[in-house]
Amino acid sequence: MNSILTVEKIEKYFGHKGNVTKAIDNISFQVEKGEFVGIMGPSGSGKTTLLNCISTIDTITTGHININNKDITVLKRKALENFRRDELGFIFQDFNLLDTLTAYENIALALTIQNRGTREIDRLIKDVAKKLEIAELLNKFPYQLSGGQKQRVASARALVTEPSLILADEPTGALDSKSARLLLDTFEKLNKEFESTILMVTHDAFTASYAHRILFIKDGRIFNELIRGDDTRKEFFNKIIEVVTLLGGDAGNVL
Template identity: 85%
Template sequence: MKNIVSVEKIEKYYGNKGNITKAIDNISFKVDEGEFLGIMGPSGSGKTTLLNCISTIDNVTTGKIIINNKDITALKAKAIEEFRRDELGFIFQDFNLLDTLTAYENIALALTIQNREIPEIDEMIKNVARKLDITELLSKFPFQLSGGQQQRVACARALVTEPSLILADEPTGALDSKSSRLLLESLEKLNKEFHSTILMVTHDSFTASYAHRILFIKDGRIFNELIRGNDTRKEFFNKIIEVVTLLGGDVGNVL
Protein backbone atom coordinates (compact mmCIF):
# COMPACT_ATOMS: atom_id res chain seq x y z
CA MET A 1 0.00 0.00 0.00
CA LYS A 2 1.29 3.47 -0.90
CA ASN A 3 2.53 5.66 1.92
CA ILE A 4 0.99 9.16 1.82
CA VAL A 5 2.40 10.76 4.98
CA SER A 6 5.71 10.07 6.70
CA VAL A 7 6.48 12.08 9.82
CA GLU A 8 10.12 11.50 10.79
CA LYS A 9 11.46 12.48 14.23
CA ILE A 10 9.98 15.95 14.22
CA GLU A 11 10.39 18.47 17.01
CA LYS A 12 8.90 21.91 17.41
CA TYR A 13 10.16 24.59 19.80
CA TYR A 14 8.64 27.96 20.63
CA GLY A 15 10.18 30.88 22.47
CA ASN A 16 13.77 32.04 22.99
CA LYS A 17 16.77 30.87 24.99
CA GLY A 18 15.32 32.14 28.24
CA ASN A 19 11.91 30.55 27.81
CA ILE A 20 11.72 27.59 25.42
CA THR A 21 8.64 25.40 25.07
CA LYS A 22 8.90 22.04 23.30
CA ALA A 23 5.48 21.58 21.67
CA ILE A 24 6.43 18.43 19.72
CA ASP A 25 9.01 16.01 21.07
CA ASN A 26 10.47 13.49 18.60
CA ILE A 27 7.25 12.28 16.94
CA SER A 28 7.32 9.75 14.08
CA PHE A 29 4.46 7.95 12.31
CA LYS A 30 3.17 7.05 8.84
CA VAL A 31 -0.23 7.26 7.15
CA ASP A 32 -1.06 4.92 4.25
CA GLU A 33 -3.19 5.77 1.25
CA GLY A 34 -6.87 5.37 2.07
CA GLU A 35 -6.33 5.40 5.83
CA PHE A 36 -8.52 7.37 8.25
CA LEU A 37 -6.25 8.45 11.11
CA GLY A 38 -7.41 10.25 14.23
CA ILE A 39 -5.17 12.28 16.53
CA MET A 40 -6.32 12.89 20.11
CA GLY A 41 -4.84 14.52 23.18
CA PRO A 42 -5.69 16.91 26.02
CA SER A 43 -5.45 20.66 25.62
CA GLY A 44 -1.82 21.70 25.25
CA SER A 45 -0.69 18.20 24.23
CA GLY A 46 0.72 19.35 20.88
CA LYS A 47 -1.91 17.85 18.60
CA THR A 48 -2.86 21.19 17.00
CA THR A 49 0.80 22.11 16.52
CA LEU A 50 1.32 18.73 14.86
CA LEU A 51 -1.60 19.35 12.49
CA ASN A 52 -0.29 22.84 11.69
CA CYS A 53 3.11 21.42 10.76
CA ILE A 54 1.61 18.72 8.54
CA SER A 55 -0.67 21.28 6.88
CA THR A 56 2.32 23.58 6.11
CA ILE A 57 0.83 26.35 8.29
CA ASP A 58 3.77 26.02 10.67
CA ASN A 59 7.36 24.78 10.31
CA VAL A 60 9.09 22.05 12.29
CA THR A 61 12.27 22.87 14.19
CA THR A 62 13.92 19.54 13.32
CA GLY A 63 12.90 16.41 11.45
CA LYS A 64 11.04 15.78 8.19
CA ILE A 65 7.45 15.55 6.98
CA ILE A 66 7.01 13.82 3.62
CA ILE A 67 3.60 13.94 1.90
CA ASN A 68 3.06 12.10 -1.36
CA ASN A 69 6.84 11.77 -1.85
CA LYS A 70 7.49 15.49 -1.27
CA ASP A 71 9.55 16.68 1.69
CA ILE A 72 7.44 19.67 2.70
CA THR A 73 10.00 20.75 5.30
CA ALA A 74 12.41 21.54 2.44
CA LEU A 75 10.01 23.55 0.26
CA LYS A 76 10.32 27.29 -0.30
CA ALA A 77 7.39 29.66 0.25
CA LYS A 78 6.00 29.62 -3.31
CA ALA A 79 6.38 25.85 -3.58
CA ILE A 80 4.55 25.46 -0.27
CA GLU A 81 1.64 27.54 -1.58
CA GLU A 82 1.41 25.35 -4.70
CA PHE A 83 1.69 22.18 -2.63
CA ARG A 84 -1.06 23.28 -0.25
CA ARG A 85 -3.30 24.21 -3.19
CA ASP A 86 -2.80 20.97 -5.12
CA GLU A 87 -2.16 18.28 -2.52
CA LEU A 88 -4.15 19.20 0.61
CA GLY A 89 -7.84 19.52 1.41
CA PHE A 90 -9.00 21.27 4.60
CA ILE A 91 -12.10 20.84 6.75
CA PHE A 92 -12.30 23.44 9.52
CA GLN A 93 -14.35 23.56 12.71
CA ASP A 94 -16.05 26.83 11.70
CA PHE A 95 -16.67 25.84 8.04
CA ASN A 96 -14.87 28.91 6.57
CA LEU A 97 -17.48 29.34 3.82
CA LEU A 98 -17.75 32.76 2.19
CA ASP A 99 -21.15 34.28 3.01
CA THR A 100 -21.50 36.14 -0.30
CA LEU A 101 -21.01 33.00 -2.41
CA THR A 102 -23.39 30.11 -3.00
CA ALA A 103 -22.41 26.59 -2.03
CA TYR A 104 -21.55 25.95 -5.69
CA GLU A 105 -19.32 29.02 -5.81
CA ASN A 106 -17.64 28.15 -2.51
CA ILE A 107 -16.73 24.73 -3.86
CA ALA A 108 -15.69 26.20 -7.21
CA LEU A 109 -13.25 28.61 -5.56
CA ALA A 110 -10.64 25.92 -4.94
CA LEU A 111 -10.80 24.85 -8.59
CA THR A 112 -10.69 28.42 -9.86
CA ILE A 113 -7.45 28.97 -7.95
CA GLN A 114 -6.06 25.97 -9.83
CA ASN A 115 -7.02 27.67 -13.14
CA ARG A 116 -9.37 24.88 -14.19
CA GLU A 117 -11.63 25.42 -17.20
CA ILE A 118 -15.30 26.24 -16.52
CA PRO A 119 -16.75 23.02 -18.03
CA GLU A 120 -14.31 20.95 -15.97
CA ILE A 121 -15.17 22.89 -12.81
CA ASP A 122 -18.89 22.33 -13.39
CA GLU A 123 -18.41 18.59 -13.93
CA MET A 124 -16.21 18.17 -10.86
CA ILE A 125 -18.60 20.09 -8.60
CA LYS A 126 -21.63 18.12 -9.75
CA ASN A 127 -19.72 14.89 -9.25
CA VAL A 128 -18.64 15.67 -5.68
CA ALA A 129 -22.12 16.99 -4.85
CA ARG A 130 -23.63 13.66 -5.87
CA LYS A 131 -21.09 11.82 -3.72
CA LEU A 132 -22.02 13.85 -0.66
CA ASP A 133 -25.73 14.13 -1.44
CA ILE A 134 -25.72 17.94 -1.51
CA THR A 135 -26.85 18.59 -5.09
CA GLU A 136 -29.99 20.40 -3.88
CA LEU A 137 -27.85 22.73 -1.75
CA LEU A 138 -25.59 24.07 -4.50
CA SER A 139 -27.66 27.17 -5.29
CA LYS A 140 -28.06 28.20 -1.64
CA PHE A 141 -26.01 30.66 0.39
CA PRO A 142 -24.42 29.63 3.71
CA PHE A 143 -27.03 31.53 5.77
CA GLN A 144 -29.70 29.34 4.16
CA LEU A 145 -27.98 26.13 5.33
CA SER A 146 -27.85 24.35 8.68
CA GLY A 147 -24.53 23.80 10.39
CA GLY A 148 -24.42 20.20 9.19
CA GLN A 149 -25.21 21.22 5.61
CA GLN A 150 -22.50 23.89 5.69
CA GLN A 151 -19.99 21.33 6.92
CA ARG A 152 -20.90 18.92 4.11
CA VAL A 153 -20.35 21.75 1.62
CA ALA A 154 -16.98 22.32 3.31
CA CYS A 155 -16.26 18.59 2.85
CA ALA A 156 -17.09 18.92 -0.85
CA ARG A 157 -14.73 21.90 -1.14
CA ALA A 158 -11.96 19.83 0.47
CA LEU A 159 -12.58 16.81 -1.76
CA VAL A 160 -13.23 18.46 -5.12
CA THR A 161 -9.55 19.06 -5.96
CA GLU A 162 -8.82 15.35 -5.38
CA PRO A 163 -6.09 16.06 -2.81
CA SER A 164 -3.55 13.51 -1.59
CA LEU A 165 -4.57 14.22 2.00
CA ILE A 166 -7.64 15.68 3.71
CA LEU A 167 -6.95 17.41 7.03
CA ALA A 168 -9.87 17.82 9.42
CA ASP A 169 -9.42 20.08 12.46
CA GLU A 170 -12.12 19.39 15.09
CA PRO A 171 -14.68 19.00 12.25
CA THR A 172 -17.64 18.36 14.60
CA GLY A 173 -16.71 21.04 17.15
CA ALA A 174 -19.40 23.50 16.06
CA LEU A 175 -22.16 20.94 15.33
CA ASP A 176 -25.01 19.42 17.30
CA SER A 177 -25.12 15.63 17.76
CA LYS A 178 -27.31 14.94 14.71
CA SER A 179 -25.24 17.15 12.40
CA SER A 180 -22.04 15.62 13.80
CA ARG A 181 -23.23 12.12 12.96
CA LEU A 182 -24.19 13.15 9.41
CA LEU A 183 -20.81 14.76 8.87
CA LEU A 184 -18.92 11.75 10.23
CA GLU A 185 -20.94 9.45 7.99
CA SER A 186 -19.92 11.68 5.07
CA LEU A 187 -16.25 11.42 6.04
CA GLU A 188 -16.64 7.66 6.42
CA LYS A 189 -18.18 7.50 2.96
CA LEU A 190 -15.34 9.53 1.45
CA ASN A 191 -12.86 7.19 3.06
CA LYS A 192 -14.55 3.88 2.25
CA GLU A 193 -15.99 4.52 -1.18
CA PHE A 194 -13.50 6.99 -2.63
CA HIS A 195 -10.36 5.93 -0.73
CA SER A 196 -9.70 9.45 0.54
CA THR A 197 -6.83 9.64 3.01
CA ILE A 198 -7.99 11.55 6.09
CA LEU A 199 -6.07 12.88 9.09
CA MET A 200 -8.42 14.22 11.76
CA VAL A 201 -7.60 16.02 14.99
CA THR A 202 -10.33 15.80 17.62
CA HIS A 203 -10.85 15.86 21.38
CA ASP A 204 -14.14 13.98 21.04
CA SER A 205 -14.19 10.20 21.52
CA PHE A 206 -17.39 9.69 19.53
CA THR A 207 -15.88 11.52 16.56
CA ALA A 208 -12.60 9.60 16.89
CA SER A 209 -14.43 6.26 16.87
CA TYR A 210 -15.05 6.68 13.12
CA ALA A 211 -11.30 6.50 12.42
CA HIS A 212 -9.32 3.34 11.58
CA ARG A 213 -6.46 4.18 13.91
CA ILE A 214 -5.83 6.76 16.62
CA LEU A 215 -2.63 8.31 17.87
CA PHE A 216 -2.85 9.77 21.38
CA ILE A 217 -0.54 12.72 22.03
CA LYS A 218 0.57 13.80 25.50
CA ASP A 219 3.22 16.40 26.34
CA GLY A 220 4.28 16.55 22.71
CA ARG A 221 4.93 12.81 22.38
CA ILE A 222 2.95 9.80 21.18
CA PHE A 223 1.44 8.31 24.35
CA ASN A 224 -0.50 5.42 22.84
CA GLU A 225 -1.94 4.03 19.62
CA LEU A 226 -5.22 2.22 19.00
CA ILE A 227 -6.11 0.28 15.85
CA ARG A 228 -9.78 -0.43 15.27
CA GLY A 229 -9.28 -3.65 13.31
CA ASN A 230 -12.46 -5.75 13.43
CA ASP A 231 -13.98 -3.90 16.39
CA THR A 232 -17.41 -2.40 16.04
CA ARG A 233 -17.48 1.36 16.37
CA LYS A 234 -19.02 1.00 19.86
CA GLU A 235 -16.22 -1.36 20.96
CA PHE A 236 -13.62 1.02 19.56
CA PHE A 237 -15.31 3.94 21.31
CA ASN A 238 -15.06 2.14 24.66
CA LYS A 239 -11.34 1.49 24.12
CA ILE A 240 -10.82 5.17 23.26
CA ILE A 241 -12.51 6.20 26.52
CA GLU A 242 -10.13 3.95 28.46
CA VAL A 243 -7.08 5.62 26.90
CA VAL A 244 -8.53 9.12 27.35
CA THR A 245 -8.94 8.32 31.06
CA LEU A 246 -5.28 7.24 31.25
CA LEU A 247 -4.29 10.47 29.51
CA GLY A 248 -5.92 12.42 32.30
CA GLY A 249 -8.46 14.02 29.99
CA ASP A 250 -11.89 15.15 31.06
CA VAL A 251 -14.04 12.19 29.99
CA GLY A 252 -17.17 14.27 30.46
CA ASN A 253 -16.03 16.46 27.57
CA VAL A 254 -15.56 13.61 25.14
CA LEU A 255 -18.67 11.50 25.63
Protein backbone atom coordinates in the same frame (compact mmCIF):
# COMPACT_ATOMS: atom_id res chain seq x y z
CA MET B 1 1.73 -0.19 1.39
CA ASN B 2 1.74 3.30 -0.09
CA SER B 3 2.48 5.94 2.56
CA ILE B 4 0.77 9.25 1.85
CA LEU B 5 2.20 10.88 4.99
CA THR B 6 5.49 10.15 6.73
CA VAL B 7 6.44 12.14 9.83
CA GLU B 8 10.06 11.58 10.85
CA LYS B 9 11.44 12.59 14.27
CA ILE B 10 9.89 16.06 14.21
CA GLU B 11 10.26 18.61 16.98
CA LYS B 12 8.73 22.04 17.37
CA TYR B 13 9.90 24.71 19.79
CA PHE B 14 8.23 27.96 20.72
CA GLY B 15 9.82 30.90 22.49
CA HIS B 16 13.35 32.23 22.83
CA LYS B 17 16.48 31.39 24.76
CA GLY B 18 15.68 31.05 28.44
CA ASN B 19 11.96 30.54 27.83
CA VAL B 20 11.55 27.69 25.36
CA THR B 21 8.56 25.35 25.13
CA LYS B 22 8.82 22.04 23.26
CA ALA B 23 5.37 21.62 21.70
CA ILE B 24 6.30 18.52 19.66
CA ASP B 25 8.88 16.10 21.04
CA ASN B 26 10.40 13.60 18.58
CA ILE B 27 7.17 12.38 16.92
CA SER B 28 7.28 9.82 14.08
CA PHE B 29 4.41 8.01 12.34
CA GLN B 30 3.01 7.11 8.91
CA VAL B 31 -0.42 7.31 7.30
CA GLU B 32 -1.08 4.92 4.44
CA LYS B 33 -3.17 5.69 1.37
CA GLY B 34 -6.88 5.27 2.17
CA GLU B 35 -6.44 5.39 5.94
CA PHE B 36 -8.66 7.39 8.28
CA VAL B 37 -6.50 8.39 11.26
CA GLY B 38 -7.56 10.37 14.32
CA ILE B 39 -5.36 12.40 16.67
CA MET B 40 -6.48 12.93 20.26
CA GLY B 41 -4.99 14.48 23.36
CA PRO B 42 -5.68 16.98 26.17
CA SER B 43 -5.46 20.72 25.62
CA GLY B 44 -1.83 21.76 25.26
CA SER B 45 -0.72 18.27 24.24
CA GLY B 46 0.60 19.42 20.85
CA LYS B 47 -2.02 17.84 18.60
CA THR B 48 -3.10 21.12 16.96
CA THR B 49 0.53 22.18 16.51
CA LEU B 50 1.19 18.81 14.88
CA LEU B 51 -1.71 19.30 12.45
CA ASN B 52 -0.58 22.86 11.69
CA CYS B 53 2.89 21.62 10.79
CA ILE B 54 1.53 18.86 8.55
CA SER B 55 -0.82 21.34 6.87
CA THR B 56 2.12 23.72 6.17
CA ILE B 57 0.46 26.45 8.26
CA ASP B 58 3.42 26.23 10.65
CA THR B 59 7.00 24.97 10.32
CA ILE B 60 8.86 22.41 12.37
CA THR B 61 12.16 23.03 14.18
CA THR B 62 13.79 19.70 13.28
CA GLY B 63 12.83 16.52 11.42
CA HIS B 64 11.02 15.85 8.15
CA ILE B 65 7.44 15.63 6.90
CA ASN B 66 6.83 13.85 3.60
CA ILE B 67 3.45 14.02 1.86
CA ASN B 68 2.97 12.03 -1.32
CA ASN B 69 6.75 11.55 -1.55
CA LYS B 70 7.55 15.26 -1.21
CA ASP B 71 9.50 16.62 1.74
CA ILE B 72 7.47 19.72 2.59
CA THR B 73 10.05 20.87 5.13
CA VAL B 74 12.46 21.89 2.36
CA LEU B 75 10.00 23.58 -0.01
CA LYS B 76 10.32 27.33 -0.60
CA ARG B 77 7.33 29.67 -0.19
CA LYS B 78 5.94 29.54 -3.74
CA ALA B 79 6.45 25.79 -4.04
CA LEU B 80 4.78 25.35 -0.65
CA GLU B 81 1.78 27.41 -1.75
CA ASN B 82 1.41 25.29 -4.89
CA PHE B 83 1.78 22.09 -2.89
CA ARG B 84 -0.89 23.18 -0.40
CA ARG B 85 -3.22 24.09 -3.26
CA ASP B 86 -2.79 20.83 -5.16
CA GLU B 87 -2.16 18.16 -2.53
CA LEU B 88 -4.11 19.12 0.60
CA GLY B 89 -7.80 19.44 1.43
CA PHE B 90 -8.95 21.26 4.56
CA ILE B 91 -12.07 20.89 6.71
CA PHE B 92 -12.29 23.36 9.60
CA GLN B 93 -14.48 23.55 12.69
CA ASP B 94 -15.96 26.90 11.63
CA PHE B 95 -16.59 25.84 7.99
CA ASN B 96 -14.66 28.80 6.44
CA LEU B 97 -17.33 29.38 3.79
CA LEU B 98 -17.64 32.83 2.25
CA ASP B 99 -21.07 34.28 3.09
CA THR B 100 -21.37 36.24 -0.17
CA LEU B 101 -20.92 33.13 -2.34
CA THR B 102 -23.30 30.25 -2.98
CA ALA B 103 -22.34 26.70 -2.03
CA TYR B 104 -21.47 26.10 -5.70
CA GLU B 105 -19.21 29.15 -5.78
CA ASN B 106 -17.55 28.22 -2.49
CA ILE B 107 -16.69 24.78 -3.85
CA ALA B 108 -15.57 26.30 -7.16
CA LEU B 109 -13.01 28.54 -5.43
CA ALA B 110 -10.59 25.66 -4.88
CA LEU B 111 -10.75 24.76 -8.57
CA THR B 112 -10.54 28.37 -9.77
CA ILE B 113 -7.29 28.79 -7.84
CA GLN B 114 -5.97 25.79 -9.79
CA ASN B 115 -6.92 27.55 -13.06
CA ARG B 116 -9.34 24.82 -14.09
CA GLY B 117 -11.65 25.51 -17.05
CA THR B 118 -15.30 26.50 -16.58
CA ARG B 119 -16.69 23.26 -18.01
CA GLU B 120 -14.34 21.13 -15.94
CA ILE B 121 -15.24 23.07 -12.79
CA ASP B 122 -18.94 22.57 -13.44
CA ARG B 123 -18.49 18.84 -14.07
CA LEU B 124 -16.36 18.29 -10.97
CA ILE B 125 -18.69 20.23 -8.68
CA LYS B 126 -21.80 18.41 -9.90
CA ASP B 127 -20.00 15.09 -9.53
CA VAL B 128 -18.87 15.71 -5.95
CA ALA B 129 -22.27 17.20 -5.03
CA LYS B 130 -23.98 14.04 -6.24
CA LYS B 131 -21.58 11.83 -4.30
CA LEU B 132 -22.12 13.80 -1.08
CA GLU B 133 -25.86 14.25 -1.69
CA ILE B 134 -25.78 18.05 -1.63
CA ALA B 135 -26.89 18.81 -5.19
CA GLU B 136 -29.99 20.59 -3.91
CA LEU B 137 -27.83 22.93 -1.80
CA LEU B 138 -25.56 24.27 -4.54
CA ASN B 139 -27.52 27.47 -5.24
CA LYS B 140 -28.00 28.35 -1.57
CA PHE B 141 -25.91 30.80 0.45
CA PRO B 142 -24.29 29.74 3.74
CA TYR B 143 -26.86 31.66 5.83
CA GLN B 144 -29.54 29.43 4.28
CA LEU B 145 -27.79 26.23 5.39
CA SER B 146 -27.70 24.36 8.69
CA GLY B 147 -24.39 23.70 10.40
CA GLY B 148 -24.33 20.14 9.11
CA GLN B 149 -25.09 21.26 5.56
CA LYS B 150 -22.33 23.87 5.72
CA GLN B 151 -19.86 21.24 6.83
CA ARG B 152 -20.88 18.90 3.99
CA VAL B 153 -20.33 21.76 1.53
CA ALA B 154 -16.93 22.34 3.16
CA SER B 155 -16.21 18.61 2.76
CA ALA B 156 -17.10 18.85 -0.94
CA ARG B 157 -14.73 21.80 -1.30
CA ALA B 158 -11.95 19.74 0.30
CA LEU B 159 -12.65 16.70 -1.87
CA VAL B 160 -13.26 18.34 -5.26
CA THR B 161 -9.56 18.87 -6.08
CA GLU B 162 -8.82 15.18 -5.31
CA PRO B 163 -6.09 15.97 -2.77
CA SER B 164 -3.58 13.42 -1.53
CA LEU B 165 -4.54 14.13 2.09
CA ILE B 166 -7.61 15.64 3.76
CA LEU B 167 -6.92 17.39 7.08
CA ALA B 168 -9.84 17.89 9.46
CA ASP B 169 -9.50 20.09 12.56
CA GLU B 170 -12.28 19.41 15.10
CA PRO B 171 -14.79 19.02 12.24
CA THR B 172 -17.76 18.26 14.52
CA GLY B 173 -16.92 20.89 17.15
CA ALA B 174 -19.60 23.37 16.04
CA LEU B 175 -22.31 20.80 15.25
CA ASP B 176 -25.21 19.33 17.21
CA SER B 177 -25.23 15.55 17.69
CA LYS B 178 -27.46 14.81 14.69
CA SER B 179 -25.43 17.00 12.32
CA ALA B 180 -22.19 15.54 13.70
CA ARG B 181 -23.37 12.00 12.99
CA LEU B 182 -24.40 12.95 9.43
CA LEU B 183 -20.99 14.55 8.83
CA LEU B 184 -19.15 11.52 10.19
CA ASP B 185 -21.22 9.29 7.92
CA THR B 186 -20.02 11.55 5.08
CA PHE B 187 -16.42 11.07 6.22
CA GLU B 188 -16.94 7.30 6.19
CA LYS B 189 -18.26 7.59 2.64
CA LEU B 190 -15.29 9.72 1.57
CA ASN B 191 -12.93 7.17 3.05
CA LYS B 192 -14.58 3.91 1.97
CA GLU B 193 -16.04 4.77 -1.42
CA PHE B 194 -13.54 7.35 -2.68
CA GLU B 195 -10.47 6.05 -0.79
CA SER B 196 -9.79 9.52 0.59
CA THR B 197 -6.95 9.62 3.12
CA ILE B 198 -8.08 11.56 6.19
CA LEU B 199 -6.15 12.86 9.21
CA MET B 200 -8.46 14.29 11.86
CA VAL B 201 -7.84 16.08 15.15
CA THR B 202 -10.69 15.74 17.64
CA HIS B 203 -11.45 16.00 21.36
CA ASP B 204 -14.51 13.80 21.01
CA ALA B 205 -14.37 10.02 21.53
CA PHE B 206 -17.56 9.45 19.50
CA THR B 207 -16.06 11.32 16.54
CA ALA B 208 -12.76 9.47 16.93
CA SER B 209 -14.53 6.10 16.90
CA TYR B 210 -15.19 6.53 13.16
CA ALA B 211 -11.44 6.42 12.42
CA HIS B 212 -9.38 3.29 11.66
CA ARG B 213 -6.59 4.26 14.02
CA ILE B 214 -6.07 6.79 16.80
CA LEU B 215 -2.81 8.43 17.84
CA PHE B 216 -2.94 9.82 21.37
CA ILE B 217 -0.64 12.78 22.03
CA LYS B 218 0.52 13.81 25.50
CA ASP B 219 3.16 16.43 26.32
CA GLY B 220 4.20 16.60 22.68
CA ARG B 221 4.83 12.87 22.32
CA ILE B 222 2.80 9.89 21.10
CA PHE B 223 1.43 8.37 24.29
CA ASN B 224 -0.51 5.48 22.79
CA GLU B 225 -1.98 4.13 19.57
CA LEU B 226 -5.24 2.26 19.01
CA ILE B 227 -6.11 0.30 15.88
CA ARG B 228 -9.78 -0.45 15.30
CA GLY B 229 -9.28 -3.66 13.36
CA ASP B 230 -12.44 -5.78 13.45
CA ASP B 231 -13.96 -3.94 16.41
CA THR B 232 -17.41 -2.47 16.09
CA ARG B 233 -17.54 1.28 16.46
CA LYS B 234 -19.02 0.85 19.95
CA GLU B 235 -16.19 -1.47 20.99
CA PHE B 236 -13.63 0.96 19.58
CA PHE B 237 -15.33 3.84 21.39
CA ASN B 238 -15.00 2.00 24.72
CA LYS B 239 -11.28 1.39 24.10
CA ILE B 240 -10.80 5.08 23.29
CA ILE B 241 -12.44 6.03 26.59
CA GLU B 242 -10.05 3.71 28.45
CA VAL B 243 -6.99 5.41 26.91
CA VAL B 244 -8.47 8.87 27.53
CA THR B 245 -8.73 7.95 31.20
CA LEU B 246 -5.07 6.91 31.24
CA LEU B 247 -4.08 10.16 29.54
CA GLY B 248 -5.02 12.25 32.52
CA GLY B 249 -7.70 10.64 34.57
CA ASP B 250 -10.23 13.33 33.69
CA ALA B 251 -12.14 12.28 30.60
CA GLY B 252 -14.16 15.48 30.57
CA ASN B 253 -10.92 17.42 30.25
CA VAL B 254 -9.92 15.56 27.10
CA LEU B 255 -13.12 14.94 25.21
